[in-house]
Amino acid sequence: MAELHFPDETAATGGIRNFSRRAFLRGTGGLALGIYFAPLLGRGSLAGAAGDFEPNAFLRIGSDGLVTVIAKHVEMGQGSYTGLATLVAEELDADWGRVRVEGAPANTELYKNLAFGLQGTGGSSAIANSFEQMRKAGASARAMLVAAAAEQWRVPAEQIGVRQGVVEHAASGRKAGFGELAEAAARQALPADVKLKEPKDFGLIGRQTLPRTDSPDKTDGSAVFTQDIHLPDMLVAVPLHPPRFGASPAKVDASKARALPDVVAVVEYPGDEHRFAGVAVLARNTWAAIRGRDALQVEWDESKAFRLGSAEILARYRDLAGQPGKVARDEGDAGGALERAARRIDAEFEFPYLAHAAMEPLNCVVRLDEGRCEIWNGEQWQSGDQRLVAQLLGIAPEHVSITQLYAGGSFGRRANPHSDYVLEAVSIARAARDQGLKGPVKMVWPRENDTRGGHYRPLFLHRASLGLDEEGRLTAWQHRLVGQSFMQGTPFESVMLKDGIDKVAVEGVDNLAYAVPNLRVELHLAQDIGVPTQWWRSVGHTHTAYAAETLIDEAAQAAGKDPYQYRRALLDRQPRHLGVLDLAAEKAGWTSALPPGAQGERRGRGIAVHESFGSFVAQVVEVTLKPDHSYTVDRVVCAVDCGVAINPDVIRAQMEGGIGFALSAAMHSAITLKDGVVEQSNFHDFQVLRLNEMPRVEVHIVPSAEAPSGVGEPGVPPLAPALANALFAASGKRIRRLPIGKQLQA
Amino acid sequence: MIKLNLNGKDHEFDAPGEMPLLWALRDVAGLTGTKYGCGMALCGACTVHVDGQPTRACVTPLAAVAGKQVVTIEGVAGQPAGKAVQEAWRKLDVVQCGYCQSGQIMAASALLSANKNPSDTDIDSAMSGNLCRCATYVRIRAAIHEAARSLA
Secondary structure, eight states: OTTOOHHHHGGGGGGGTTOOHHHHHHHTTHHHHHHHHHHHHOSOOSSOOTTOEEEETTEEEOTTOOEEEEESSOOSSSOHHHHHHHHHHHHHTOOGGGEEEEEOOSOHHHHOBTTTTBSOOOTTOHHHHHHHHHHHHHHHHHHHHHHHHHHHHTSOGGGEEEETTEEEETTTTEEEEHHHHHHHHTTSOOOSOOOOOOGGGOSSTTOSOOOOTTHHHHHSSOOOBGGGOOOTTOEEEEEEOOSBTTOEEEEEEOHHHHTSTTEEEEEEEOOBTTBOOEEEEEESSHHHHHHHHHHOEEEEEOTTOOOOOHHHHHHHHHHHHTSOOEEEEEESOHHHHHHHOSEEEEEEEEEOBBOOOOSSOOEEEEEEETTEEEEEEOOSOHHHHHHHHHHHHTSOGGGEEEEEOBOSOOTTTTSOTTOHHHHHHHHHHHHHHHTTOOSOEEEEOOHHHHHTSOOBBOOEEEEEEEEEOTTOOEEEEEEEEEEOOSSTTSTTHHHHEETTEEHHHHTTTTTOOSOOSEEEEEEEEOOSOOSOBOOOTTTTHHHHHHHHHHHHHHHHHHHTOOHHHHHHHHTTTOHHHHHHHHHHHHHHTTTSOOOOOSTTOEEEEEEEEEEETTEEEEEEEEEEEOTTSOEEEEEEEEEEEOSSOSSHHHHHHHHHHHHHHHHHHHHTOOBOEETTEEOOOSTTTSOOOOGGGOOEEEEEEOOOOSOOOOOTTTTSTTHHHHHHHHHHHHHSOOOOBSSOTTGGGO | OEEEEETTEEEEEOSOTTSBHHHIIIIISOOTTSOOSOSSSSSOTTEEEETTEEEEGGGSBGGGGTTSEEEOTTTGGGSHHHHHHHHHHHHTTOOSSOTTHHHHHHHHHHHHHHOSSOOHHHHHHHHTTSOOTTOTHHHHHHHHHHHHHHHO
16 A cells, blocks of 8 residues: 555546536535435435525535535544634635535545545644635625626626525515525626635624534534434445454354354455454344354464563653664754753653544445445545545545544544455445345444554654753753654655654644753654554644653753743743643733642642743643542643634634543553553443543633634543643652553552 | 333333343434443443432343333433533533533432532532543533532
């Protein structure tokens, strides 16, 4: 797969140039699904009807006046459907209560992410890359509705206004809803250029609360996730994966599984270094398939299996950390400055593998037909999946259609650069078809497969040394990282890997915001580690922010300075960092004392600031250390600068959620291996945050006129270091290995 | 045939008694609002009410609910607490990915049916078995208080 170069090769899909979305759906049988599921969806079908106004690929207005926004980005919780619809509706002057959203089909040309040139969601880029595109889509539709009204009413278009879904000519008192004008608007010429609103005229963008478009169907059980798809003649496939990465079935005894009621077939299928080979049981319902999976007796060929444990991987990384790595950043002379330093801080950090562990375990629905493949999925990576499925099946990419459903969380997992679980589902469907089973197949990974499924946030080891002069000023920072690259062997390699440096392995430390005259960052990319790894909400920042923001805290302590003021002094040329840092400190009451705890308790407060994905976030965490050295996280004050705040309430929600997600990893979660076998399987041993551990959260948004940047990930990185700094303030102990677990009680 | 009352109507399941209620609801009755998350009663995504009690459908055999009243997310609006919880969830925009929210709403409405004015501690103990990886916990707490106010 290393030969893939998407940016050039998407030209190969030129066959679908000028393909309208409707024709595309028709051509691949997508309409059949619309009909089948119309009663289930209940809030508008998947494709339009005659008389609809479809001015561009991003919206459709029905004769009933309903505005349907076609979302090129998946809704996996981060509010992208609401955000994209806000942008369209703002310029359209639509009635928010009459706006619906549906997922776009796979079509790179129409729906590419303008940040990557490929169709997919990630890097907290959904709203940033769509800001102008979606507003133009709305504005041109508005212009055509106005032109239609002007023609019908024989008045100049300039005299016509639009407000909340109503087109109006004030002088004559004539009015019409969008639905009444839809058919006539469809006959108008597409405007060559449209003028977008001035920010002062925004009515929806920036409104403090604008109801999410997905709240109604996610609160009454009618939202459709991949897990909920049920098609005629569909079989449910539950796979048995090998216990070690790289193994494959050698001998399969499926007699007991086949004998179970409702089990229809058992299939073997091949994998490769990026996806499982395995055995899948296909049954008429999920429970029968799970029981069938449990009844399989399989001997595995482990000749190519990976057999190291986490301890051995760490030992290898420690060896590497003792040797010079490839240089990612070199300013001044860090080595020399360290030798001259009055004081040194030397630290080693360990970060474990982490599973994404979305609430919806991985799954995918596939229907194969002669030369065609239809997929239903919480689809985060259309261009890649479409291309790799086509390659696996030996068909044209435009003959792979994908219906983008809600994803029950992803945190990056559903955008796999090797399309691992999607190709596995296709492999199972193909193996079933070879046995004469032509119906659709829904592959369902049980939770244990999901936990043990690899493609983790990579395990990382950092070794860092900081030097301070007599006055406590930071003079040197030397930082060496060791870990796996998940960009190697993917279409991203040519962009993200330069001279042995994987940008996302060092992001957050190679661009350190603090003014340090001597900075050297080195990287070792570990080879021959057979644990598949992948981006995980906030990617490299998950570990670099922790190391950097706890180290700067140690430097402040060594200098005898307040950690907030020490940071301020080193950020005097970073106005946006300073903006959020000052706001968080002010709102948290940093300069006043923390209220004391109960008898025997100690309180602590910590701060951190970090930029990721173009957004700036600072957080202040307050903790209470109990007499038994357990602790509670009581309060988090968060300040965010993400440019123009399009949906303030979604931004607040993403900060709250990012904080909770980061707390899971900081406090509890780790994937560990022993002899190559993942030791965790479900939520009892891969522990995540529960409601009783969630602190109070206060979010403050910095007013800004800068271009909008993302919020899905940037809330995550500062939390763990701010927490560790708070725990240091309370306990005097520095934590250099995550998760924190019971280290304070040791 | 296993008979029970499902969302206020008598219902007969043509399914084995040992099939977990979760899969009977989803794959046999076609009620897909109740979600699969872990299969071991660890996450609460499959929470339904059995005779008013919050119950993990993934570890409850269908036979164990024969003759009982089962309410799922599709039917919870028929109860005052369920309706109030759904409305509070919408008012505060609790949901993110939404996958766990059926279970959250079922657990919260069972709590409010039993306790009209729950404290934060009551909420912690009633809701800590329901995982949310999007960590919508801050708003879940607030929405339960909001629903309690609307029921008062």
